[in-house]
Amino acid sequence: MFKNRPTRILFFVIGILVLAVAVYNIPFVNAKLSPRLDTLRTRVVYFFRPPDEAVFVPEAASQETANLPAPQVLKITATPPAITATLPGPTATATLTPTPLPKSFSISGVKYVDQHNRWNYCGPANITMALNFWDWKGTRDDVAKVVKPGIPDTKLDFIQRGKTDKNVMPYEMVDFVNDNTEFRALQRFGGNMELLKRFISAGLPVLIEKGYYERDYTGKITWMGHYLFVTGYDDTRGGFIVQDAYLIPGKDLLSKYDIFEEGWRGFNYLFMIVYPPNREQEVYRLLSDWGDPKWASQHALEIANEEVKTTTGIDAFFAWFNKGTSHLQLDQNEAAAKAFDQAFKVYATLGKDEKQRPYRMMWYQTWPYFAYFRTGRYQDVIDLANATFKTIDKPTLEESLYWRGMAELALGNTAAAIQDFRASVYYNPNFGPGLSQLNSLGVTP
Numbered sequence: 001m002f003k004n005r006p007t008r009i010l011f012f013v014i015g016i017l018v019l020a021v022a023v024y025n026i027p028f029v030n031a032k033l034s035p036r037l038d039t040l041r042t043r044v045v046y047f048f049r050p051p052d053e054a055v056f057v058p059e060a061a062s063q064e065t066a067n068l069p070a071p072q073v074l075k076i077t078a079t080p081p082a083i084t085a086t087l088p089g090p091t092a093t094a095t096l097t098p099t100p101l102p103k104s105f106s107i108s109g110v111k112y113v114d115q116h117n118r119w120n121y122c123g124p125a126n127i128t129m130a131l132n133f134w135d136w137k138g139t140r141d142d143v144a145k146v147v148k149p150g151i152p153d154t155k156l157d158f159i160q161r162g163k164t165d166k167n168v169m170p171y172e173m174v175d176f177v178n179d180n181t182e183f184r185a186l187q188r189f190g191g192n193m194e195l196l197k198r199f200i201s202a203g204l205p206v207l208i209e210k211g212y213y214e215r216d217y218t219g220k221i222t223w224m225g226h227y228l229f230v231t232g233y234d235d236t237r238g239g240f241i242v243q244d245a246y247l248i249p250g251k252d253l254l255s256k257y258d259i260f261e262e263g264w265r266g267f268n269y270l271f272m273i274v275y276p277p278n279r280e281q282e283v284y285r286l287l288s289d290w291g292d293p294k295w296a297s298q299h300a301l302e303i304a305n306e307e308v309k310t311t312t313g314i315d316a317f318f319a320w321f322n323k324g325t326s327h328l329q330l331d332q333n334e335a336a337a338k339a340f341d342q343a344f345k346v347y348a349t350l351g352k353d354e355k356q357r358p359y360r361m362m363w364y365q366t367w368p369y370f371a372y373f374r375t376g377r378y379q380d381v382i383d384l385a386n387a388t389f390k391t392i393d394k395p396t397l398e399e400s401l402y403w404r405g406m407a408e409l410a411l412g413n414t415a416a417a418i419q420d421f422r423a424s425v426y427y428n429p430n431f432g433p434g435l436s437q438l439n440s441l442g443v444t445p
Contacts (some may be wrong), residue, residue: 054390106232123168125245130274164396190300211266297329369403381407
């Protein structure tokens with residue numbers, strides 16, 4: 001049988017390939033090899049299509065929308081296209097009388113949770129730390145089942161859950177707490193270091209979202225988003241005590257105030273508080289004016305207005321982006337769109353030094369889609385989504401898929417919209433906005 005030598009060689013090669021596939025799919029083998037192969041594939045894609053070279057150029061003016069079909073927008077509680085996820089509660093409007101804070105304070109009883117041996121688990125790890133502090137008995141995997149459930153055909157469920165989901169949004173974390181636990185959570189923009197210290201000294205840890213820099217495999221400095229669980233501060237050493245789920249070791253690290261604040265700027269000084277219901281009055285007392293989300297956004301806008309005057313380079317991009325975000329929270333959509341235009345104009349000038357452009361920005365913050373969509377700039381929504389997909393090895397960002405679908409729907413391209421909505425819920429089966437749009441169109445996921 002198979003006396004012909006080339007035939008024997010062919011079948012031998014086929015046999016080796018079949019065996020390799022079978023071995024690769026053994027769970028513990030896949031767990032070890034999959035990350036390496038994924039990294040290799042990503043590097044190959046990025047070699048031929050460098051992500052920081054994708055630049056979005058917005059149109060100069062809003063499109064004429066009078067003759068365009070009205071977009072089918074559903075009202076979805078606490079998820080896009082809603083702006084923020086906040087739990088109704090008492091609103092503090094009077095400024096809290098300042099009380100002297102201790103020079104240092106560290107909260108005890110913190111249970112460190114890392115994100116290691118999982119894919120993009122920063123969000124689940126941090127919200128688990130915040131909940132475990134209050135004696136919630138769940139794990140990071142319990143959180144991930146809800147906020148990043150992963151594609152339906154995932155084999156290694158506990159390892160690869162949500163592998164393609166690059167980021168868990170703050171509203172998803174807040175919603176998880178409010179909808180799935182006995183505890184409460186809220187988020188606000190425009191925080192400052194004194195406010196964080198106020199909460200910490202009262203025994204209430206704080207979650208923040210920030211950017212950080214590290215050198216990638218090309219040798220250039222790249223920017224990424226990250227969550228930190230802030231559990232203390234020390235003025236004598238000049239920094240906050242943080243739990244970093246990514247670093248090894250990551251427990252009780254000192255984050256210097258200047259570096260902390262620089263990274264925090266990239267996310268409009270956003271912070272989240274997780275707390276038991278019986279401490280809600282105290283939380284709002286400590287929030288003071290920040291208890292009103294509109295006041296907080298106005299305060300964030302004032303910060304951004306100053307920073308666009310005083311910052312340069314990548315920090316100027318963040319400042320303009322924050323300005324757009326804050327205008328949007330205040331329902332000032334035209335002003336928001338113009339601020340985002342300026343942010344992307346600054347973005348295009350970056351990347352000439354050793355720092356790459358912050359090409360992951362739209363993975364974490366999708367506010368420009370809101371602004372452009374609300375001002376009828378549907379083609380800008382599509383162009384921005386397409387540019388964003390050039391920054392990632394696979395088009396797996398459910399938010400960008402959703403917003404491109406919304407713009408396509410507004411422009412009358414229903415078939416393309418359905419395709420994008422279906423893709424958004426394929427990558428995140430719990431993604432409410434995509435599911436709702438499919439339901440409104442009478443189609444199945």
